Amino acid sequence: ELSPEHITEIYDSFHIEDDRTGLSSETLQRAIADNLYYIQGKFPEIATLYDYYMAVAYTVRDRLLHRWINTVKTYREQDVKVVCYLSAEYLPGPHLENNLVNLGIYDQVQQAVESSGLDLRSxxxxxxxxxxxxxxxxxxxxxxxxxxxxxxxxAIGYGIRYEYGIFDQEIREGWQVEITDKWLRLGNPWEIPRPENAVEVKFGGYTEPYTDDQGDYRVRWIPHQVVNGIPYDTPISGYRVNTTSTMRLWKAEAPESFDFQAFNVGDYYGAVDAKIISENLTKVLYPNxxxxxxxxxxxxxxYFFVSCSLQNLLKIHLLRGDPIETFHEKFVIQLNDTHPAIGVAELMRLLVDEYLLHWQKAWDITQQAFAYTNHTLLPEALETWPLNLFGSLLPRHLEIIYEINQRFLDQVRLKYLGNPDKLARLSLIEEGGSKRIRMAHLACVGSHAINGVAALHTELLKEGVLKDFYDLWPHKFTNITNGVTPRRWMVLINPRLTQLITREIGETWITQLEDFKRLESLAEDPAFRQEWRRVKRAVKQDLADYIQAHQGLTLNPDSIFDIQAKRIHEYKRQHLNVLHIITLYNRIKHNPRLAVPPRTFIFGGKAAPGYQMAKLIIKLITSVGEVVNHDPDICDLIKVVFLPDFNVTNSQRIYPAADLSxxxxxxxxxxxxxxxxxxxxxxxLTIGTLDGANIEIREAVEADNFFLFGHTSEDIVDLKAQGYVPKTFYNTNPALKEAIDLIASGYFSHGNRALFQPLVDQLLQADPYCLLADYQSYIDCQDQVGQAFQDQDTWTKTAILNVARIGRFSSDRAIREYCREIWWVNPVSIHLEEYQQAKA
Ligand code: B1H
Structure with missing residues (x-):
């Protein structure tokens, strides 16, 4: 009998690598050739680059698989507590490169691919x-x-496998055009369908009471329609650990047409129609x-993805041999906004109707299992559903929500006796006119924790939209400021800066971003600053080359790369940025010899297809660019670029190249x-208002290293309370007036005064987002930016300090806070047989 140590020794001495798990470039090269042949069915002479991509992807997937299987196995055996993230949306970005980084095999795969005469980037x-x-x-x-x-x-991430994701954006004649996102057309090597784990989801119909064997009152739901949910699993790797989590996305399918014939005898076409209707469910992401x-x-x-996910969780729980009563000890369910908030009613239905628990027991489990993250304050953005619609689709859930509400309001009544307004404000049902279900209220009542996503946001929640809930349950509220992963957003997208930083401070920062602090003293080192500048310049050149190749625009890599990339929204004020561009343009037109530092304004972002004003803002940006970029008086001092199709892939070229955010x-x-x-x-460096996480970023990097402007959120409230009149700003600020008048005059629209009229009217008549009130402060601040950029050495020092102090904004820090304050979960290491370990 050989001991494990002995086995390891033997494997090590012979350097035997399995073609499915080995990590040396030789083994990887062999595995890629094998997959090209046996998965893609191609030989090198006829293989396309896409075939090679698939061969490499399957090779990497193999390496993930046994880590993934071991992860699932460990969690099953060890009875661990699992985080279930429920989200209607996931934007993971391309998987391949991220998995190469996390597995630590980027160089090996690059070598393997190059040995076959190919280039990894392509x-x-x-x-x-x-x-x-x-x-x-x-x-x-x-x-x-x-x-x-x-x-x-x-952790398991549950969501929807949309057949068509967010539309691809093209710009034609300066306007956004939406193109269907057929992301699955050429196959998806990262997902594994699990049809054997399909679950049924009911819709419509009616409920009826009955008495069970114990003589207890029960309700059953007789649906009008049943849809199957098929899980598709994608492995999510961790950085240099064996843990590989599951993202489980649900696809809707009709139940077997065979079953259908039992209901519709001989109605073949009816069955086909039903299939189409069912499969429409997960067809497309709402692009709002x-x-x-x-x-x-x-x-x-x-409802579909939430029901699938909760049924799945209960099944996992019972399969592990645990009693239903301990569900909340083994799972915690995070609601990513109210989109999955129906889960509160669905878990109650499953526990009470299907698993026959008593209401109070089921409610205790539910409240302890759920936690709710709010992501928006915009009042128009709070989800509510018309009661009629809701009741016809989910009749049982409507009853359950009534019951939750009744018990909840009974409790509230005791506390606020004789205060009907309070009750009306807290109710899960919005009265008056047509009744609606308030999903945020359902989420609050059904959760043990409620959090906002930045300090200011959480404070505003507590004093605004969720104030009544905060007064009732202050202990439920916490702030967890968002974070982003440094693996994708630094290591993967910015290898040059990663290398420079790692050379100086080692690589611990990749999983402990607070270690960036060690860069502080280097900010004072002129040689380091020079290297930093060289890196930034090279990265800007990369973006300039890309824009040259794709848009035929020549950019000056020594100009300020001033970038705004995000969804197009009036509240995000891309048009304030445009007012600044026009102001600079006017200054140069009036004084052609004015010394202004060259600037490249880069925009990226999609507008919701039905949001006319946002689409008009895109047209304004491209139209201003058209004029400014070609005006000889401007001498290339200003360039305006709209990068089409802002998505994760394209964003990865953008973030590293920015001087100004x-x-x-x-x-x-x-x-x-x-x-x-x-x-x-x-x-x-950031130019920003005191909004969202900007406030905390500014505190972290310190005020001197942040370009602040504009009214505070309190100012804005006061301004509006006093009766905000945007025209006053327009009438008293000549530069502002000139900029707006230029838009209105048709100067940027070939004389067409009507084109931007809606935008100009909105600013002058209402200006709900107070651009005019913030205009001068923004312009002054931008002038300071221009000044500061002239002193490259100080600018670089400031940039280094920004990086050195940004450590708090890692998603690792955010997740640690969720674990400690909301989820009460602990890490569980995954061990592989030693000879299978990465030796990277
Ligand atoms: C955010 C949304 C959102 N907040 C509804 N709310 C949606 C709401 O399709 N829908 O129905 C889609 C998205 N998205 C964003 O969340 C905030 O605006 C950001 O400020 C925040 O950083 C982000 C993550 O917390």
Missing amino acids: ILAQEEEPGLGNGGLGRLAACYMDSLATLEIP DEPIQGKQLRLEQQ EQISTAGKEASGTGNMKFSMNGA
């Missing part, structure tokens, strides 16, 4: 990213999955960055922002 570029989200909220879910795995926290009010299909999507939302409107962190981490 293979990586083949991957179609899963655009299963709109923006910050979906990307946050992906960063959190990365950190959970890296910190070895048992704020909730979609009253769309039945959206509610169906939410635009975070200019109206104070009190941006819950957190996460792009602000990615820019800063890559050495950009």
Whole structure:
């Protein structure tokens, strides 16, 4: 009998590597050739680059698989507590390169690929990213999955496998055009379908009471329709650990047409129709960055993935041999905004109707299992569902919500006797006119913890939209400021800066970003500053080359790269940025010899297809660019670029190249922002308002190293309370007036005065996001930026200090806080047989 030590010794001495797990470049090269042949069915002479991408992806997937299997096995055997992240959106970005980084095999795979005469970058570029989200909220879910795995926290991310993700954006004649995102067209090597784990989800119909064997009153739900949920699993690797978590996304399918014939005898076409209707459920992501009010299909999507996920969790729990009563001790369920909040009613239904628990017991389990993250303050963004729609789709859940509400209000009544207003404000049902279900209230009542995503946001929640809940249960509220993963947002996207930093301070920062502190003293080192500048310059050149190749625009890499990249929204104020561009333009036109530092304004972002004003803002940016970029008087001092199709892949070229990060939302409107962190981490300075996480970033990097402007959130409230009149600012500020008048005159629209009229009117008549009130402060601040950039040495020092002090904004820190304050979970290490370990 050989001991494990002996086996290890033998394997090591012979350097035997399994073709499915080995990590040397020779083994990888063999495995890639093998996959090209046996998975893609190609030989090198006819293989496309995409075939090679698939061969490499399968090779990497093999290496992930036994880590993944061991992870699942360990969690099953050890009865660990698992975090279940419920999110309607995930934006993981391309998987291949991230897995190479996390597994520590980038160099080996590069060598393997080069030995076959290929180039790794062009293979990586083949991957179609899963655009299963709109923006910050979906990307946050992906960063959190990365950190959970890296910190070895048992976790499953549940969501929806949209067949079409967020649309691809093209710009035609300066306008956004939406193109269907057919991300699955060429296959997806990262997912494994598990049809054997399909679950049934019911919709519509009615409920009826009955008496069970014990003589207890029960309710059963007779649905009108049943849809199957098929799980598709994607492994999510941690950085240099064996832990590999699961992202489990659900696809809707009709139950077997065979079963259908039992209901519709001989109705073949009816069965086909039913199939189409069912499969529409997970067909497409709603491309809105704020909730979609009253769309039945959206509610169906939410309920569908939540029901699938909760049924799945209960099954896992019982399979582990645990009694249903301990569910909340083994699972904690995080609601990523209210999109999955129906889960509170669904878990109650499963526990009470299906597992026959008593209400109170079921409610205790539910409240302890759930926690809710709020992501927005915009009042129009709070999800509510018309009661009629809700009741016709989910009749049982409506009853359950009534019951939850009744018991909740009974409790509230005792506390606030004789205060009907309070009751009406807290109720899960919005009365008056047509009744609606308030999903945020359901989430609050059904959760043991409620958190905002930045300090200001949490404070504003407590004094604003969720004030009544805060008064009731202050202990439930916590702030957990968002974070981003330094693996993707630094190591992967900025190898040059990664190398420079690692050379100086080692590589511990990759999993302990606070170690960036060690860069502080280097900010004073002129030689280091010079190297830093060289790196930034090279990275800017990369972006300039890309823009040259794709848009035929020549950029000056020594100009200020001033970048605003995020969804297009009035509250994010891309048009304030445009007012600054026009102001600079006017100054140069008036005084052609004016010494202004050259600037390149870069924009990226998608507008919701139905959001006309946002689409008009894109047209304004491209139209201003058209004029400014070609005006000989400007002598190339100003360039305006709109980079089409801002997504994870494209963003990765953008963040590293920024000198200046635009975070200019109206104070009190941006819950957190996460792009602000990615820019800063890559050495950009921020120009920003006191909004969302900007405030904490400014505190961390210190006020001198941050360009602050604008009214505070309190100022904005006061301004509006006093009756804000934007025209006053317009009438008293000649530069502002000139900029707006130039837009209105048709100067940027070939004389067409009507084109931008809606935008100009909105600013002059209402200006709900107070651009005019913040204009002068923004311009003054931008002038300081221009000044500061002239002194490259000081600028660089400031940039280094920004990076040195940004450590807090790692998603690892955020996840540690969730673990400690909300989830009560601990890391669990995953061990492989030693000879299978990475020897990287
Ligand atoms: C955020 C959303 C959002 N907040 C509804 N809310 C959606 C709401 O499709 N829908 O119905 C989609 C998205 N997204 C963002 O979350 C905030 O605006 C950011 O400030 C924040 O950084 C991000 C992550 O917390």
